[in-house]
Amino acid sequence: MSSTASQPATHARTGPEAAAWAERLRVANINPRTGLATDYLNHFNEAVMLLEMIPDMPECAEDFLTWTPLSYAEHFTASNFKARDLAIxxxxxxxxxxxAQFDNITQTLHSILTAVGTAMREVEKDETRVKLAEQATLWVQPLIAACGGVIHGGADADVDTIMAN
Structure with a gap:
């Protein structure tokens, strides 16, 4: 293992090494300042897309119920993302x-989506599943935006405000 393997994404690197690392990340569509990739948001956007279909097509609840939480590393390991090893x-x-901020938000997203899935499995009426889907979408979308803010190095205050609501 190289001496830089345990160093933070960009903070402990200096000079040409830092510039080369940052360029590798940028080319791979990974934010060089945070070390995070927006591709992970596709994991949550897929769940939202399925939830948004349920009001018009209640049978889509079954499709949502096949969605499973994936960690950042699990998502990239299973993806076709060109630079998946670099992303991890x-x-x-x-x-x-x-x-920690990123993981806190993604854990909250996973908790909400898992709880909604559990609730949908326990109810029989389409109307109830529609209400669950609509409410979940309202909870999850701002958290996905907050997660995107962290990925892009957004202001902590903005993310804290969303997490508090």
């Missing part, structure tokens, strides 16, 4: 405070 490495090297 950059995540692991991300600034601990950024990663």
């Amino acid at each position: 490495e950059a995540y692991e090297k991300a600034e601990p405070s950024v990663r």
Whole structure:
């Protein structure tokens, strides 16, 4: 293992090494400042898309129920993302405070979506599933936006405000 393997995404690197690392991340569509990739948001956007279909097509609840939470590394391992190994490495090297904030939001997203799935399995009426889907969408969309803010290095205050609501 190289001496830089345990260093944060960009913070402990200096000079040409930092510039080369940042360029590798940028080319791979990974934010060099945070070490995070927006591709992970596709995992949550898929769930939202399925939830949004339920009011018009209640039978789509079954499709939503096949969605399963995936960690950042699990998502990229299973994806066709060209730089998936680099995405996982950059995540692991991300600034601990950024990663903690990101992980907190994604854990909240997983908790909400899992709870909604459990509730949908327990009800029989389409109307109830529609209400669950509509409410879940209202909860999840701002959290996905907050997650995107963390990925792009947004202001902590903006993310804290969304998480508090």
